[in-house]
Amino acid sequence: MNVLGYAQKIGQALMVPVAVLPAAAVLMGIGYWLDPDGWGANSQLAAFLIKSGGAIIDNMGLLFCRWRCFRFI
Numbered sequence: 001m002n003v004l005g006y007a008q009k010i011g012q013a014l015m016v017p018v019a020v021l022p023a024a025a026v027l028m029g030i031g032y033w034l035d036p037d038g039w040g041a042n043s044q045l046a047a048f049l050i051k052s053g054g055a056i057i058d059n060m061g062l063l064f065c066r067w068r069c070f071r072f073i
C-alpha cells in the first residue's frame with residue numbers, strides 16, 4: 001500500500017467521528033433547551049437527551065478506533 005492509499009484510509013476513518021459530532025450537539029442542545037437551569041434535573045426527557053449526547057462525545061475515541069479497524073480490514 002502506498003502512502004496516498006494509507007492517508008486516504010485515515011481520512012475516511014476520521015469522517016465518522018466528525019459526522020457524528022453534530023448529532024451529539026443537537027441532542028445536547030435540545031436537552032438544554034428543554035431544561036436550561038436544571039441540567040436535566042426537572043425533566044426526564046431533557047436528562048435523557050443530555051446524557052445521550054454526552055455519551056456520544058465521551059466515546060468519540062472508541063468510534064474512531066472501531067471505524068479505523070473496520071476500514072483497514
